[in-house]
Amino acid sequence: MRYGGxxxxxxxxxxxxxxxxxxxTLDLRGVSVLNxxxxxxxxxxSPFQKAGNVVLTPxxxxxxxxxxxxxxxxxxxxxxxxxxxxxxxxxxxxxxxxQLLQLKKILDLAGTAGYKVINAxxxxxxxxxxxxxxxxxxxxxxxxxxPNMTVLSxxxxxxxxxxxxxxxxxxxxxxxxxxxxxxxxxxxQQIGILAGRGSRSGVLQLLDNxxxxxxxxxxxxxxxxxxxxxxxxxxxxxxxAVDNSxxxxxxxxxxxxxxxxxxxxxxxxxxxxPTSNPGxxxxxxxxxxxxxxxxxxxxxxxxxxxK
Amino acid sequence: MFTRKIAVGFxxxxxxxxxxxxxxxQFRLPGSGFSVFLIxxxxxSAISTPEIALLTGFSAGILLDxxxxxxxxxxxxxxILVLVCYGVSYFGEGNINxxxxxxxxxxVSANFVAHILFLASGALLGVQVGSLGQVLLTLxxxxxxxxxxxxxxxxxxxxxxxIIFDSRTSL
Numbered sequence: 001m002r003y004g005g006x007x008x009x010x011x012x013x014x015x016x017x018x019x020x021x022x023x024x025t026l027d028l029r030g031v032s033v034l035n036x037x038x039x040x041x042x043x044x045x046s047p048f049q050k051a052g053n054v055v056l057t058p059x060x061x062x063x064x065x066x067x068x069x070x071x072x073x074x075x076x077x078x079x080x081x082x083x084x085x086x087x088x089x090x091x092x093x094x095x096x097x098x099q100l101l102q103l104k105k106i107l108d109l110a111g112t113a114g115y116k117v118i119n120a121x122x123x124x125x126x127x128x129x130x131x132x133x134x135x136x137x138x139x140x141x142x143x144x145x146x147p148n149m150t151v152l153s154x155x156x157x158x159x160x161x162x163x164x165x166x167x168x169x170x171x172x173x174x175x176x177x178x179x180x181x182x183x184x185x186x187x188x189q190q191i192g193i194l195a196g197r198g199s200r201s202g203v204l205q206l207l208d209n210x211x212x213x214x215x216x217x218x219x220x221x222x223x224x225x226x227x228x229x230x231x232x233x234x235x236x237x238x239x240x241a242v243d244n245s246x247x248x249x250x251x252x253x254x255x256x257x258x259x260x261x262x263x264x265x266x267x268x269x270x271x272x273x274p275t276s277n278p279g280x281x282x283x284x285x286x287x288x289x290x291x292x293x294x295x296x297x298x299x300x301x302x303x304x305x306x307k
Numbered sequence: 308m309f310t311r312k313i314a315v316g317f318x319x320x321x322x323x324x325x326x327x328x329x330x331x332x333q334f335r336l337p338g339s340g341f342s343v344f345l346i347x348x349x350x351x352s353a354i355s356t357p358e359i360a361l362l363t364g365f366s367a368g369i370l371l372d373x374x375x376x377x378x379x380x381x382x383x384x385x386x387i388l389v390l391v392c393y394g395v396s397y398f399g400e401g402n403i404n405x406x407x408x409x410x411x412x413x414x415v416s417a418n419f420v421a422h423i424l425f426l427a428s429g430a431l432l433g434v435q436v437g438s439l440g441q442v443l444l445t446l447x448x449x450x451x452x453x454x455x456x457x458x459x460x461x462x463x464x465x466x467x468x469x470i471i472f473d474s475r476t477s478l
Contacts, residue, residue, distance in 0.1 A: 009357045016365045016389045023372070023382030028432070034381045041373035048329035056330065 102266040105154030109268075113233050113282055116272025117152065118143055122264045123168070133159075133176035133198060135264060140165045148229035150221075150270040155258035155284065156235035157181065157221060158267050169269075174236070175199060175261055182222040183236050185213060186280050191222060194236060194255055202237065202255045209250040215239050218283050219255060227273035235282050258284060316351075316359075316471050317366050323347050324370045338448015341456050342418075344371075349417040350457070350464040351472075352392035353399045353410045359472055364392030379425070379434045387424045391417050410465075411457045418453045422446055 027034050103119055110117040120143075124136035139145055141164045149161040151171045159173040172179055179196035183204070190213065192206040206213060217239045223232025241254040327344040334340065348367040352360035368385030395417045399409070426442060 009361070012358055012361050013389070013393055016361055017386060019365070020368065020382045020386035020389055023385060024380050024432075025382075027380035027382060038373050038381065041370075045325065045328050045374075048325050049332075052329035056334075 098263075099265045102154045103268075106152055106266065106268040109152060109154065109156070109235075109282060110270070113231075113278040114274035114276075115152070115231060115268075115270045117268035118145065118271050119266060119268050120145075120169075121266055133173040133179075133196065133261070134162065135159075135171050135173060135267075137169050137171055137267060137269070138167070139269075140167045140169045142166050144271055145169050145269055150227075150229060150231045150234065152234065152268045152270060153259040153261075153264060154266075155260065156237070156282070157230075157257070158259050158261070158264065160229045161269060171267070173261055174202065174257055174259065181230055181236065182224070183219040184222050185239075186218040186220055186283050187214075188212075188217070192219075192250075194219065200257050200259075200261060201240070202257060204239065204253045204255045206250040206252070213239055213242055213251050213253050215242060215253075220280065220283065223273075223277065227270075231270050231273045233274075233278035233280070233282050235284055312472055313362060316363065319467060319471065320344075320347070320363070320366055321370065324367075324374075328374060336452070338452060339445040341449055341452035343456075343460065345418055345421065346414055346453060346457050346460055347464050348388065348392065349395055349414040349421075350410060350461060351468050352395040352417070353413045354465060354468055355396060355472060357393055357396040357400075360392040360396035361389060364388035364390075367392075379429055379432055383425070383428055383432065383434075387421055387428065391421045391424065394420075407458065407461055410461060411454065414457045415450055415454050419446065419450050422449065 023034070099121065106117070106119065109115075118139065120137035120139045122135045123138045137145075137151075145161060145164050147161050147164055151158045151160060157174050159171045159176070159179065161169050162172040163170040173196070174181065174194075175196045175198060177196055177198050179202075181194050182191065183194045184191045190206055190208055192204050192213075194202045194204050196202050204213070204219065219236040219238065221230045221232055221234040221236055224230045235258050237255040237257040239253045240256045243252045243254075245252075323344050327342060331340070331343055344367065348363055351363050355363065365385060365388070368382075368388035371384035371388070372379075372381040395413050399413050423446070
């Protein structure tokens, strides 16, 4: 050896080996001093480890992203797919919630009058190539649907079944230009005929020229023979304008339908009429007017300036 | 003078030990990664006198035994590093001759032997070491890592050794 002292080196080696074995023996015998030394070391190291963890977390994340690049891509793709599915589920849920609300109101309406109804979902809004106002529902003759059955919405009359297929049916909406329904005015029990105009507004033609109609009068379906195509008592709409032209035999007026045809999602087809006429039981409550706050301003003239 | 060298050397060992525990152990590298601390210890042992190698191994062993991640009894790493560092210094004498590749070979070999001895002594002392496949993977991984990292760290560690101790081998 370069430095000589081979004996000294071997002595040192033996001393260190013996010391190591001595330490092992002490530790295996459970001497508490050595356990305290290990705890003290950890006490010293822990602040460094915490600092290292804080400082190196971005670096670790970077290396983790690099080493798991393929896996991360797969996870991102999977998460995107899950996200799309959840979004679709959420939209379906919102749609289902809206349909459920409509259905509940329809059932309330039908239940009040004692109608026996079958519910159906609107699956098509009709054809844009024609001028007719129709929708297609998802049930047909297999569910007991027949032509000329009354179709209800949550607010009132929606239309009448026009054509029936085994698993679907075409419903003529009340807005259709060829739609005609016999109505009575709830306030005066006058009767008339309401015709569609292609919009949410219809034309009311009274049959009696001795009576008057007023704006706000509520119209209900008169009902048909054998309750087809219309069952009695169904709310139809309310009068929004009255035409008092001198040349007319009887008064006419504009009527706004209760049904919002733009958001028809669920409808009910009346398959069994009530044994008794519900009369005016289905008249919807008048909307409560929203109070409009008035602001009063008092102006006090200021004294004229003096020059 | 010798005491001062030992104190400075131990301080540097302790600093690298803290670096290893607080920084390097934050990364979960494949194949169990590598130990900068062991590379330093074996590098110094390879280029030091046997006395310094023994003291280096003893000090490093004590530090490793006191580390939280050490499963075995205190003294296990001390005994292993005393033996391995002495062996590196003993067999490295006359075989290195300033050849960096020789030092890398000795460091990698010492790292492998130290782990083998740790497994063997751990088996005798009842330390759980995991499955055989995991053990082999760890041995292979840490050897490859050490082989890759040692040439990078060798100039730094040998320079530090040259400053603190009188180098037996100048690179």
